[in-house]
Amino acid sequence: MISDLEIKMLPHQTQYLFKLIGFLDGYTLLKEFGGQDIYIPQNPNRSKLIKFISSQSLTQLSNIYGGTYISVPTTKKIDTCARNNLVINDLKNGYSRAIIAKKFNLSVRQVTNIKRKYFSYI
Structure with missing residues (x-):
């Protein structure tokens, strides 16, 4: 597992994503879609992301980014x-x-x- 100190050494976008939806869902999102732009729908029930992250995390993303694309960093x-x-x-x-x-x-x-x-x- 990655420590708090190491999370502070990650890019700000990655840190924010982990803060928003948690490390596990954030890492899963990065692993599946890293290096891509993904669409975050306003209605979380209409998203293919539900196959990869929890509904609570998807709702959080939809509340903030709904209707837009986000660039997902890689896990490197x-x-x-x-x-x-x-x-x-x-x-x-x-x-x-x-x-x-x-x-x-x-x-x-x-x-x-x-x-x-x-x-x-x-």
Whole structure:
């Protein structure tokens, strides 16, 4: 799971979406429609989005964005933050940078960069 600190590091549009409809529905929306413009109907009962997110979340979106298109960001930043969190946990557990780099298919330098970036927040 992604921490509050990491959510603050995400793009503002993604943060707002998570605040509006919650992390789970927000992430599902990003995973299904990331990189696309989607139409948010004024009447939530007329939307194909009900197959992917809760009716409560869809109602929230319709109340704010009903009748318009929204650009849905991709999950790349979220996935990177989650991976970086796993890297930091492995570093805290004493694994070497070389082992971590191999585990996550990264370079040792990239693991060092992640360590430098995240340990400044810890």
